[in-house]
Amino acid sequence: MSIKGSIQGFSKLSKKEKIAWVVDQYLNGDTQASEVLSQHWNVDEKMQQTFDGFSENTLSNYHLPYGIAPNFLINNQWYAVPMVTEESSVVAAASSAAKYWSKRGGIQTKVLGVEKKGQVSFTWSGGHSTLKEHFPQIRTELLKGIQLIESNMQKRGGGVKDVVLLYLGEQLHDVYQLKATFDTCDSMGANFINTCLEQFASTLSNYAQANLADQGRLEVIMSILSNYTDNCVVEARVSCPIDELKVNNDRINHKNLANKFKKAVDIACHDSYRAVTHNKGIFNGIDAVVLATGNDFRAVEACGHAYASRTGKYRSLSECTIHEDQFTFTLTLPLAIGTVGGLTSLHPLAKMSLNILGKPNAKELMQIIAATGLAQNFAAVKSLVTTGIQQGHMKMHLQNIFNQLGADDEEKAYLNEHLDTSKVSHSAVRQLLDAYRTESSSNV
Amino acid sequence: MSIKGSIQGFSKLSKKEKIAWVVDQYLNGDTQASEVLSQHWNVDEKMQQTFDGFSENTLSNYHLPYGIAPNFLINNQWYAVPMVTEESSVVAAASSAAKYWSKRGGIQTKVLGVEKKGQVSFTWSGGHSTLKEHFPQIRTELLKGIQLIESNMQKRGGGVKDVVLLYLGEQLHDVYQLKATFDTCDSMGANFINTCLEQFASTLSNYAQANLADQGRLEVIMSILSNYTDNCVVEARVSCPIDELKVNNDRINHKNLANKFKKAVDIACHDSYRAVTHNKGIFNGIDAVVLATGNDFRAVEACGHAYASRTGKYRSLSECTIHEDQFTFTLTLPLAIGTVGGLTSLHPLAKMSLNILGKPNAKELMQIIAATGLAQNFAAVKSLVTTGIQQGHMKMHLQNIFNQLGADDEEKAYLNEHLDTSKVSHSAVRQLLDAYRTESSSNV
Numbered sequence: 060m061s062i063k064g065s066i067q068g069f070s071k072l073s074k075k076e077k078i079a080w081v082v083d084q085y086l087n088g089d090t091q092a093s094e095v096l097s098q099h100w101n102v103d104e105k106m107q108q109t110f111d112g113f114s115e116n117t118l119s120n121y122h123l124p125y126g127i128a129p130n131f132l133i134n135n136q137w138y139a140v141p142m143v144t145e146e147s148s149v150v151a152a153a154s155s156a157a158k159y160w161s162k163r164g165g166i167q168t169k170v171l172g173v174e175k176k177g178q179v180s181f182t183w184s185g186g187h188s189t190l191k192e193h194f195p196q197i198r199t200e201l202l203k204g205i206q207l208i209e210s211n212m213q214k215r216g217g218g219v220k221d222v223v224l225l226y227l228g229e230q231l232h233d234v235y236q237l238k239a240t241f242d243t244c245d246s247m248g249a250n251f252i253n254t255c256l257e258q259f260a261s262t263l264s265n266y267a268q269a270n271l272a273d274q275g276r277l278e279v280i281m282s283i284l285s286n287y288t289d290n291c292v293v294e295a296r297v298s299c300p301i302d303e304l305k306v307n308n309d310r311i312n313h314k315n316l317a318n319k320f321k322k323a324v325d326i327a328c329h330d331s332y333r334a335v336t337h338n339k340g341i342f343n344g345i346d347a348v349v350l351a352t353g354n355d356f357r358a359v360e361a362c363g364h365a366y367a368s369r370t371g372k373y374r375s376l377s378e379c380t381i382h383e384d385q386f387t388f389t390l391t392l393p394l395a396i397g398t399v400g401g402l403t404s405l406h407p408l409a410k411m412s413l414n415i416l417g418k419p420n421a422k423e424l425m426q427i428i429a430a431t432g433l434a435q436n437f438a439a440v441k442s443l444v445t446t447g448i449q450q451g452h453m454k455m456h457l458q459n460i461f462n463q464l465g466a467d468d469e470e471k472a473y474l475n476e477h478l479d480t481s482k483v484s485h486s487a488v489r490q491l492l493d494a495y496r497t498e499s500s501s502n503v
Numbered sequence: 504m505s506i507k508g509s510i511q512g513f514s515k516l517s518k519k520e521k522i523a524w525v526v527d528q529y530l531n532g533d534t535q536a537s538e539v540l541s542q543h544w545n546v547d548e549k550m551q552q553t554f555d556g557f558s559e560n561t562l563s564n565y566h567l568p569y570g571i572a573p574n575f576l577i578n579n580q581w582y583a584v585p586m587v588t589e590e591s592s593v594v595a596a597a598s599s600a601a602k603y604w605s606k607r608g609g610i611q612t613k614v615l616g617v618e619k620k621g622q623v624s625f626t627w628s629g630g631h632s633t634l635k636e637h638f639p640q641i642r643t644e645l646l647k648g649i650q651l652i653e654s655n656m657q658k659r660g661g662g663v664k665d666v667v668l669l670y671l672g673e674q675l676h677d678v679y680q681l682k683a684t685f686d687t688c689d690s691m692g693a694n695f696i697n698t699c700l701e702q703f704a705s706t707l708s709n710y711a712q713a714n715l716a717d718q719g720r721l722e723v724i725m726s727i728l729s730n731y732t733d734n735c736v737v738e739a740r741v742s743c744p745i746d747e748l749k750v751n752n753d754r755i756n757h758k759n760l761a762n763k764f765k766k767a768v769d770i771a772c773h774d775s776y777r778a779v780t781h782n783k784g785i786f787n788g789i790d791a792v793v794l795a796t797g798n799d800f801r802a803v804e805a806c807g808h809a810y811a812s813r814t815g816k817y818r819s820l821s822e823c824t825i826h827e828d829q830f831t832f833t834l835t836l837p838l839a840i841g842t843v844g845g846l847t848s849l850h851p852l853a854k855m856s857l858n859i860l861g862k863p864n865a866k867e868l869m870q871i872i873a874a875t876g877l878a879q880n881f882a883a884v885k886s887l888v889t890t891g892i893q894q895g896h897m898k899m900h901l902q903n904i905f906n907q908l909g910a911d912d913e914e915k916a917y918l919n920e921h922l923d924t925s926k927v928s929h930s931a932v933r934q935l936l937d938a939y940r941t942e943s944s945s946n947v
Contacts, residue, residue, distance in 0.1 A: 064581025065605060069573045070598065081571055085583050085859045092858070095851050098550070101566065103542060112906045114568035114588055115595040121587040121795065121852050122545065122564035124557045127525055129513045137508025139529050143565040144558055145846055146799060151559040154514065161509060178777060180770050211930070231773055234766065238776070250900065253893050260891075280766050281887035287779035287817075322678065322724050326624050329675055331809060332682070333622060335731035339805035346801055351565065355590060357790055360801070361783035364808030365775060365817045373731075373809045400929075402589055405907050407539050408565050414536070415529045443725035447704075449697050456694070462556045463849055485844075486655070 070116055078118050109405060125351065125408055127415075128153040132165030133430045140431050141412040142347035147456055149343045152438035153431055159306075163299040166433060168426035174220065174290040175395060177252045179237040179260045179282045180227075183267075185275020187226050190235065194224045197266050201237070204262040205255050212251055217242040219255060234280070237263065240290075245421040247354065247397030249284055256282035286358045287365055288395040295429035297437065298387040311445050317386050319444040320379060324388070327375035334375050337436070338367055341376055341390065344435025348428045352416070353402035353409025362393045377436050390433040394425045460488045470495065514560055522562050553849060569795065569852055571859075572597040576609030577874045584875050585856035586791035591900055593787045596882035597875055603750075607743040610877060612870035618664065618734040619839060621696045623681040623704045623726045624671075627711075629719020631670050634679065638668045641710050645681070648706035649699050656695055661686040663699060678724070681707065684734075689865040691798065691841030693728055700726035730802045731809055732839040739873035741881065742831040755889050761830050763888040764823060768832070771819035778819050781880070782811055785820055785834065788879025792872045796860070797846035797853025806837045821880050834877040838869045904932045914939065 064084055069077065078093050086092045096119040101107040111117040123143050128150050131138040140157075142150050160166055183190055201222055209218045220240040227234040237259055241252050260282040267277035305313040327337035342363065346356040367376050377390040397403060398421050404410050413419065416427060442448055457478070461471050473495055474488060508528055513521065522537050530536045540563040545551040555561040567587050572594050575582040584601075586594050604610055627634055645666055653662045664684040671678040681703055685696050704726040711721035749757040771781035786807065790800040811820050821834040842865050846853050857863065860871060886892055901922070905915050917939055918932060 062581070064583075065574050065576070069571070070595070077571065081583055081859060085861070086855075089858075092855060095855060096569075098545065098547060099566075099569070099852065101542065102546070106542070109903075109906050110566050110568055112902050114570050114586075114591060114593065116570040116572065116598065117568045117594075118571060119569040119852065120564075120566035121569040122543075122554050122566060122850075124554055124561045125540075125543070125563040125565040126558050126560040127513070127521065127562060128560065130509050132509070137506070139508075139525055142558075145797070145850070146801075147558060149558065150561075151514070154560065176776060180767070180777070182766065227770065227774060231766075231769060234770060236774075250893070250897070257891050257893055278763075280763055280770065281884075281891075283780060283887060283892055285776040285780050286783045287776045319722075319724055322626065322675075323624070325675060326671065326678060326724065330622075330671060330680075332620060332729040332731045333624070335805045335809045336727060336729050339730045339801050342801045342805065353589070356800075357590075357783050357786045357804070360804040361779045361786065361808060364805060365779045365812065368809065368812030368817050371815045373812050402903075405903055406566075406589070408543065408563065411536060411539060414533075415525060417529070440725075443727060447701050447725075448727055449694070449701055453694070458556050459553075459846075459849055462553050 074111070074118065077116060081118065106407065113402065113405070123350070126150040128157055128431070128434075130154065130158040130161050131427070131430060131434070132157070132161040133168055133427060135165060138417075138427060139415060140348060140427060141351040141415050142344075142431070143350040144343065144347040146343060147459065149347060149435065152442070153344050153347075153434045156434035156438035156441070160297045160434065160437070163297070163303055166295055166297055166430040168293065168295045168430055170422045170425055171292040171294055171391070172290040173242060173422065175241040175243050175248050175252060175288055176285040177239045177241065177256045177283065178285055179239075179256050179263065180280040181235055181237075181260070181263065181277060182233045182280065183235050183275055183277045184233055185271060185277075187235075189271070189274050190224065193266075193271065197224075197263065198222055200266055201259050201262050205258050208251075208254055208258060212243065215244045217244040222259070243397075245398045246400040247358075247395060250400070252284040253282070256284065286362050286395070288362055288393050289366055289369065290393075291395045292391060292393045293425040293429040294389060294391045295426065295433040296387065296389045297433065298385060301381065301384045301386050304386060316441070316445065317381055320386075320388075320440055321381055323440050323444050324375060324377060324379035328378060329374070331373040334367065334373050337375050337377070337440075338364065340439040341392075341432045341436045343439075345392075345394075345428055345432040348431050349396065351409065351412040352396070352398070352424060353406045353412070354396040355401070359394060359396065362395060366393050377433065388433065388437060390429055390436060392429065392432065394428055396424055396428065397421055398424050457488070460485055464489060464492055466492060518555070518562060521560060525562070550851065557846065557849070567794070570594040572601055572875070572878075574598065574602040574605050575871070575874060575878070576601070576605035577612055577871060579609060582861075582871060583859060584792060584871060585795040585859050586788075586875070587794040588787065588791040590787060591903065593791060593879065596886070597788050597791075597878045600878035600882035600885070604741045604878065604881070607741070607747055610739055610741055610874040612737065612739045612874050614866045614869055615736040615738055615835070616734040617686060617866065619685040619687050619692050619696060619732055620729040621683045621685065621700045621727065622729055623683075623700050623707065624724040625679055625681075625704070625707065625721060626677045626724065627679050627719055627721045628677055629715060629721075631679075633715065633718050634668065637710075637715065641707065642666055644710055645703050645706050649702045652695075652698055652702060656687065659688045661688040666703070687841075689842045690844040691802075691839060694844070696728040697726070700728065730806050730839070732806055732837050733810055733813065734837075735839045736835060736837045737869040737873040738833060738835045739870065739877040740831065740833045741877065742829060745825065745828045745830050748830055760885070760889065761825055764830075764832075764884055765825055767884050767888050768819060768821060768823035772822060773818070775817040778811065778817050781819050781821070781884075782808065784883040785836075785876045785880045787883075789836075789838075789872055789876040792875050793840065795853065795856040796840070796842070796868060797850045797856070798840040799845070803838060803840065806839060810837050821877065832877065832881060834873055834880060836873065836876065838872055840868055840872065841865055842868050901932070904929055908933060908936055910936060
């Protein structure tokens with residue numbers, strides 16, 4: 060018997076039974092809730108089954124807007140970048156910055172490295188020197204042990220690049236690591252890496268049992284890839300003479316814009332409180348493309364922010380220079396993503412995103428994503444040092460409030476005209492709309 | 504005239520025109536693509552309009568599985584936690600850890616702080632001492648200037664808590680900041696904070712113009728909230744005697760489990776390469792609830808990972824202790840989220856998530872999210888130090904491969920029985936399935 064609110068065997072229930080249980084136990088039997096959930100199912104039953112299969116205990120699909128930021132000129136090639144984000148202004152900002160820079164030579168990108176990493180952590184009681192002595196032999200065994208697993212990846216040009224032995228130091232008594240580096244070609248590579256590492260762990264244990272049993276005890280703690288791919292890095296850059304920063308109708312002189320922009324980025328390089336928000340803006344762009352292409356944004360976020368803290372202080376991932384009147388803005392960040400495997404071909408819109416981007420390989424996608432992050436960052440900082448962030452943001456947010464209050468086109472036009480946009484709030488909009496509606500109906 | 508691949512006025516096009524342009528320019532006129540996009544629209548036109556309004560240049564909705572992790576016992580109350588994630592195993596792992604701990608006293612959580620922050624950065628040429636001297640008067644003006652903006656928030660018990668003046672130091676010549684702290688109650692508070700800050704900036708400029716014009720030049724660089732909310736922090740904890748860690752059918756002794764578990768967490772506390780992956784796992788849980796409740800995962804990620812690096816080295820956000828045979832596992836992290844405003848009531852499934860969670864206030868939601876992150880982390884580390892990560896993961900991933908290859912239930916049963924699960928790959932599954940299908944059809 061279950062206590063109210065808890066359940067045995069939930070995962071074994073059918074989707075309808077799961078929904079019924081949640082509605083009964085947590086939604087006071089509200090039957091409208093099941094309608095809302097089923098309203099978000101895909102009309103194609105087979106496709107819905109695919110979505111359900113991505114995760115567990117699925118009741119429905121959470122919809123996130125799928126949009127397009129056109130006019131990205133990256134290394135002289137045009138792209139329309141698919142973006143998935145729930146945050147207003149993000150796609151508009153990326154589009155606007157992409158267009159701006161497409162008139163100033165576009166965005167230049169390059170991949171600085173594609174190395175993935177993995178670790179087998181283990182304890183060994185027999186001392187560092189014994190292990191070091193045996194390591195050449197162990198290494199040979201390790202590489203031999205994964206030949207079968209590696210063969211497909213090697214055909215594609217990838218595989219295990221190296222395995223080294225690390226001692227984690229005095230603080231972690233007797234803990235050692237095998238640290239391996241991989242090239243996983245166009246796949247993100249998590250499954251390949253983890254399978255290799257688990258095989259390494261098994262080979263290592265066997266070796267110790269066969270050859271080192273009388274010298275110490277070896278126990279594997281865990282085998283898993285590292286998401287900190289600090290040598291899988293991409294750079295995106297825009298640059299132009301300060302004179303060309305000029306924009307029609309801008310309220311700010313181009314020299315002043317360049318200087319304020321640089322100052323804003325410098326502040327994010329020195330002040331962690333600012334840096335977090337600055338980088339958050341970069342990831343608004345990055346994650347939207349990562350999501351749209353079926354990649355894993357938690358991996359990208361964790362790695363990117365750890366990279367931002369690599370000097371011992373959390374800093375901006377982008378930097379700005381002005382040399383001899385040339386303005387340059389550069390973003391450098393690690394990006395471990397894939398264009399094959401995972402959800403990239405399973406999720407219909409992830410697949411479509413890759414098609415829209417011209418079926419890029421992983422290196423190309425890294426560059427597209429970095430370019431989008433740079434554009435996003437440029438738009439945000441430019442807006443911050445000129446009009447401020449609220450003007451554009453509230454304009455977007457207003458449309459959500461209008462929709463929520465069920466305003467029709469005529470009412471929206473009235474509200475847009477009569478609202479004091481400097482002090483917008485949900486209640487202010489509601490008041491104005493209520494007043495307008497009362498007046499309209501009394502005029503009928 | 505547009506160059507192929509680029510466009511003027513894309514945002515002004517209707518949704519159908521936008522799709523037509525993308526299909527024409529980037530998908531070789533493939534008309535199936537527009538069908539796939541429209542297949543993901545919501546059947547309710549009004550609701551679809553709402554989704555379209557969240558972002559810009561929207562063509563469709565990106566579906567992410569919306570699932571439930573039941574059996575969370577948090578501070579003696581049961582929860583079924585809605586999670587949105589595209590990654591397999593995440594919901595299963597959270598559910599399993601929640602159930603495990605519900606039998607060992609549940610998860611204990613507490614909020615350690617709810618302070619939000621914002622910054623106005625500016626340059627001032629007249630030296631620190633003049634500014635410091637005037638600051639008491641400036642501060643009074645700043646607070647006076649936002650009275651109207653603040654009044655609603657004050658009624659709810661929040662508002663501006665303090666404003667201080669900071670000099671950013673020698674490296675950033677002449678740069679100062681107003682750093683303000685806020686209590687934004689149950690809203691995430693970005694709009695409120697940014698509106699206050701822009702008003703601060705305007706008051707500050709006016710003050711300088713009126714009273715300091717002969718002593719120096721003051722120019723505002725930017726006004727914006729800080730996502731680094733290192734005093735908006737929540738803690739989640741599980742604890743039990745080591746004896747009770749015992750699980751039926753586990754291949755590992757409970758003492759050994761406790762020790763290996765602690766060692767694994769200790770490694771993540773010392774080694775950044777491991778810490779990034781360890782924390783990534785925590786955010787698998789965190790982000791899934793953040794998304795499901797209409798909050799902003801980029802803000803939560805940026806803040807959480809910067810917090811993980813606050814000692815000068817990137818470390819684990821969770822820690823494990825064993826004292827007198829008592830096992831304790833604790834997660835501490837900053838979480839700036841909201842349960843009112845933003846998308847929380849606009850997105851139908853975000854609203855539903857909050858209903859399922861019993862309409863929590865922001866502090867309660869912080870605790871639920873942290874509990875989910877802890878459960879996720881516990882499940883991942885437990886799996887790593889026992890069976891390894893691949894066994895469970897490949898089982899889940901296999902289902903996706905089956906679905907992609909269009910296997911029916913009978914075929915799935917055959918594959919499950921005959922696959923060598925230690926070496927699963929897409930091609931291995933396809934080969935086995937092809938062979939089975941050939942044989943079946945020749946038997947007809």
